[in-house]
Structure formats: C-alpha cells, structure tokens
Amino acid sequence: MSPIPSALFRLTPRGRLLRFLLERKVPSPAALAAYAKKHTRFYADFYAGRDPSDFESLPLLTKSIVREQSPYDLLARPLRRKVVYYGETTGSTGSPTPSFFTAREFHASTLLTYMSPFYPALRAILRENRTCVNGLAFGFTVAGMSFGDLLKNIGGLVANVGSRSTLATPARIARGIARLLPSIVAAAPIDFLSWMRIVEEDHPDRAPRARERLQALVTTAELMSEERAKRISEHFGIQAVDTYACVEGFFSLPCPCGEKHVLPAYHVELFDEELNRIGTEGTGRFAFTNLLKRSSPMVRYLLDDLVTIRASRCPYGYRKTVIPHGRWELTVRVGGENLNVRHFENLIFRHGLFGDFRVVVHEDRIEAVLEDYAAPPGAAEAVRADLEARFGMRAEVSVVPFGEITAYREVRREKPILKLVDARPESTQEIPSLL
Numbered sequence: 001m002s003p004i005p006s007a008l009f010r011l012t013p014r015g016r017l018l019r020f021l022l023e024r025k026v027p028s029p030a031a032l033a034a035y036a037k038k039h040t041r042f043y044a045d046f047y048a049g050r051d052p053s054d055f056e057s058l059p060l061l062t063k064s065i066v067r068e069q070s071p072y073d074l075l076a077r078p079l080r081r082k083v084v085y086y087g088e089t090t091g092s093t094g095s096p097t098p099s100f101f102t103a104r105e106f107h108a109s110t111l112l113t114y115m116s117p118f119y120p121a122l123r124a125i126l127r128e129n130r131t132c133v134n135g136l137a138f139g140f141t142v143a144g145m146s147f148g149d150l151l152k153n154i155g156g157l158v159a160n161v162g163s164r165s166t167l168a169t170p171a172r173i174a175r176g177i178a179r180l181l182p183s184i185v186a187a188a189p190i191d192f193l194s195w196m197r198i199v200e201e202d203h204p205d206r207a208p209r210a211r212e213r214l215q216a217l218v219t220t221a222e223l224m225s226e227e228r229a230k231r232i233s234e235h236f237g238i239q240a241v242d243t244y245a246c247v248e249g250f251f252s253l254p255c256p257c258g259e260k261h262v263l264p265a266y267h268v269e270l271f272d273e274e275l276n277r278i279g280t281e282g283t284g285r286f287a288f289t290n291l292l293k294r295s296s297p298m299v300r301y302l303l304d305d306l307v308t309i310r311a312s313r314c315p316y317g318y319r320k321t322v323i324p325h326g327r328w329e330l331t332v333r334v335g336g337e338n339l340n341v342r343h344f345e346n347l348i349f350r351h352g353l354f355g356d357f358r359v360v361v362h363e364d365r366i367e368a369v370l371e372d373y374a375a376p377p378g379a380a381e382a383v384r385a386d387l388e389a390r391f392g393m394r395a396e397v398s399v400v401p402f403g404e405i406t407a408y409r410e411v412r413r414e415k416p417i418l419k420l421v422d423a424r425p426e427s428t429q430e431i432p433s434l435l
C-alpha cells in the first residue's frame, strides 16, 4: 500500500483559503451563460432568442455542435489578446473539443493542487527526491503540459518525456525511468504498467532501485476504477492519485478519502437516455458548466460520460463526489442496469492486478479475457464466480500473458477505451471511430 504516512494528508491553510474563495467567488451558471452570449460569436447564435437567466431552458452543448464551429467563435472577445494556449480533446467521437487558456486559467491546475489534501504528501515526496517523469501525451491535449507545469510548481524537477510519439517510445521512457529514478511518474495507467514491465525486462539490475525510489503515480486520461488504483498501489508500493478531467477543465479533485470531489467552480448536471434533465445528483449522462473559464466558456457542455454524483462526507470538507463509470455511448444494459467499464473493472481487479481486459456480453454468457500482470493463482476462477453471481449469467474467463492485448513495446496508437462490447442484438453501443 501507499508508503505515505496518513498524517501527511491534510488540507493546508492555503488550500482552505483557496477553497473558501472559490466557493464564494464563482458566478451563477446563469451569469456565466449571459457572459458567453454577450461575448462570443458562437453563444450569441446558439442562445439567440433565449434568456440566459432561464438557465435550464438553454440547449445542451454537444460535441457534434462544437465540431461545426470555428474554435475562434468560442473565444470570448475580452480575452482574445490574453489567451496563450490552445488545446483540443482526443476527440474519440470524431469531434475534438477546442479550448483556449489564459496564463491564469492554465495556472489553475496548480491552484487546484494546493486545494488537494494530497498536496503536503506530494511536497514531502519531492523534498526527498525531486525528479518526476511526466509521460502524459502532448499531442493537442493540454494534459501533458498542465501536469508538467503543476509538478514543476510544487517543487519537482520534471522530465516531460511525453508519450504516444515515435520519439518517446515505451522502451526509451522505461530507460528514462531506470536512469532518472523518479519519485513521481505521471501517466495513463496502461502506459505506466507497460513502462514498468519494460524496466524489469530491459534494466533488471536497476529495476529494484527504480521501484524503491518511486513513491507516487499521478494518472489521468483513462478511466481508473478504485480497485485498479488499489492493486497498482499495492503492487508497486506507491500512492496512486487519479484525476478525472478533460481538456476543458479539472472538474474534480482526487482526495485521500478515496473519492473524487466536484470542484466548487463547476455546475454539474445529469441527464437521462433521452437527455431529460435528472438533476444535480444521481446517475446519468454528465454535463458541466465551468463557472470560472472566461476565455472559451463551456456552458452546459455534454461531456457525455456516464457518472454518479452524490453528496460526500469527506473528512477534508469536500461536499460533492463524482464517480465516472465510462463513456455513455459504450454503456451496456444488463438486467435493467446501465453498466460501463468501471463496473467490470472493479469486479475484475478486486482479484488481482491485470493489464488490460476485454469483456463481451453475449445473450447467454459473459466472456472475459484478462491480461495477466501480477494476478495471483486462482484469479480467473474468482473473477468468473463473481461475474456469474453479479449478473446471473454464465461467464467464461481466460487469462492471457501481458502483451497480448497491450502491445506494450509499441508506441500506443489508441486509448484503451474499448474494453466492454455488447454483442447482443439489443446493443445500443456506438463504437468511437477514433480511440
């Protein structure tokens, strides 16, 4: 488990102050919508004839609507000369969403880090060993840049190695980890597992030291269920800190209480299958309004993940928790329940550390192929029994060696999103064209 003493998990006075200010300074969703209508060409048209003060009557902003716009039409006129960065989402639905950042907006990720009860622990880690290897992607997304920036700002010496590039091959990143001996690695979970496997294989003499020096893994960009984070923490003896975010913002904060909290800077809403509004708590399709982002305002933006939002009893004083389950369009309905990657991942990883996995739901059975990473003997049988008990359906589970699903020595070409396939005729899944 985590090597970090729990006394190091706390909200600092600065973090407390920032949160206090944030809770009181944010404009109302309607005020932000009015600002967007007044200052951007896109929202002026989109809300034509509508009253932004009637916030819930405003149309949802979907990715397909965003796709049709020039990015500049989303840029607010008063901040046109202040924006310094441009980013886009991966765009796995074929519609990358653009976002601009002023220097201050870009710095927000560091301010959020101060608001995290993990902050004192990360600082303590960096005091011992300043080196960080940031292997998040840099292509269009701001993930790589913003995590590199925040690691630097909290005291790190950062190697921005990137990933998904022919310059930063997995073998070269593994070599970097073996030579630099970082205390913190930032990566998508599957990349981290790949690099650490290559460290063992290519640098066996340095691997024990690399593992000993490593204290924390900071992840984003790929769904990481609670059980998967736990298995990674246990296996490597590190603290896993997972951030659920997207290019448009860090709408959640990972917390040592084990939950991800919705930041006070976001107004969140949930919608059902037909896009009827459910409310601000429950389980449904996720839309958010970033109340602080003024350069390219995101109002009722349908991120369209399936999430649960609920009140929290966080000991650090955060009030709202978000649980991402996976992408809405990949939802599988079994026994009247909307299930997604997280549900299966939690069930599978409870029984050991796997690499990637594929689950296919057939009419009469569930078929699961699990990539072994460090799973104990009997894990497949335990997963099978659990799947059958949970879904009342026959399950077939096979374990294959790591590398069979994840080509871990090759530059990764796609996000490992497609883990769950509904092969039944009633399937409503829409498989993204680009992963």
Ligand SMILES: [Zn+2]
Pocket: 255, 256, 257, 258, 259, 261, 314, 315, 316, 318
């Ligand atoms: Zn918490």
